[in-house]
Amino acid sequence: MYKAKNYKDYDDSTLIKLSQKGDEKAFEEILNRYSNRIINLATRIMGSVDDGWDVAQEVFVSIWKNIKSFDSSKNLYPWIRKITVNACYEELRKRGKGLESSLDDVEEGEPSIDLPDVKYSPEDNYSKIELNEVIEKALETLPEHYRITLWLRAVENLTYEEIAETLNINIGTVKSRINMARKLMRDKLKYYLEVKDESS
């Protein structure tokens, strides 16, 4: 039935069906397709390249273990993203870093700024890494809760509902975290924003 020459030509749902039948080549292609995004997301949540890569390793094993039960009619990436986020949380929890929740219920309604485009993939666009270093450093210093939520919103482009679903929190919390994260980012990037304001 599936007689294309190259696994690269298959769409996700075909690759999933083949993986579910134990086709390793199909799974390798899924990895090829999503490894950058997984590593990137995990690196962002964990706050460092090494931790990101380590968690991503577990994520890949977890995808292979669970792919049989995945509904191939659904989109693959949201599922992968959820596995990644959960694996990161689990790792952070194990380390006892403790995701502080007391700051969750901050005021809403802060005017928001958009994060400059920090989309890049550690596997592909090495040059952009340097360009966005300032933003990255600021992002790294945010408390985990805020960093993860803001990343999912600004870079992964998730809606508030999707973030709530991915992180298992309510929408109000998502909104307040994003507002707080943006406020913190604004403070950290104050110097650069002011320079920008003057010139405009």
Added chain:
Amino acid sequence: MHDVIVVGAGPSGSSSALFLAKRGLDVLIIEKKRLPRYKVCAGGTPRYTFELLDLSPSYFDAFNIEKIKVYYRERVREYSIPSNSIFTVHRDQFDYRLTQLACHNGAELLEGEEVIEIEEENNSLTIKTNLGHKFKSRYLIGADGIGSKIARFIGANFRYRVPLAIQKDIPYKNPEPIISLFMGLVPMGYGWIFPKNRTLSVGLGAYAFSPRKMPQVLSILLKDLNHTNIPLLAHPIAFYRGKRRLANERIVLVGDSAHITDPFSGEGIRNAVKSAKIAEETILECIKKNKPLSIYTEKIYSVMARELFLAWMISGIFYRFQDRIFNLMDRFDMGAILSNLLNERTSYSQIFKKILKFIPFRLL
């Protein structure tokens, strides 16, 4: 003005110098130590590496490995290694002879001086050393190892944790030609005994394990050996963790300074020599077409990135589940698998698919 200055005379630097000198280019090697100098290294080298160098293993007095034993606590599995496929070398001799050969082919060597400054001008580079010497060249090869100054200079940004290896080299008259690997000692890593000519290298490599606790673990492997006066030395391993910039218009990074050590085997010499080969090709091509060397990064990664990535994936499975992997090892001819992997007759992609097929992940 030199065509190329090579900073560092390890395997990647000396082989780059050798390849380019053979092509008739004017090459200067700057090495901060005096050769021969000791290096912490298990020294495992597949035949493939000697083939890349177009030299026989006997040129380096390489020691031929016949067997491999894998231990997990009290249990052991033994495998034959296909004949003449894996060797060990003494790094002081290996690096020294390769550098000498580069010099016999016309390269120049400056020893005991360290590069402290690089200046880029329009059509050339000026390199200054700690003794105040200045050299001009068209191109520069950064072969100055992990923590490379040249890498920092071009903004390669290798900001991540790397595993640490510790080792003792113990004089030993006629070691058996058997490599011993010890699983189950540390969470993400393994111990080893590598026989070399008149030497046993006993070491431990670990990732995310306290360096202070490593000597204590290594003492398990040292207990039957006379090692009291032998210094314990440590070295970081330049693992791959995603792509970085490995070149600019006039500078390329090779070997450990490019962080391309195989994350599964920990073997670095093969990729060091491979990167030197790619550096040679890139430099010749760019001279001919008058192009910037920046294309080197893509060239390296198009050959290595996928394999390094999968080697890392496999190492994650292998070292995370050491007990269960050891139990499954009786099904596989590990001697042939390792030999084929290191000699590039099998790819990590093939091994990865095999692992997915044979390892019941639900048990992990």
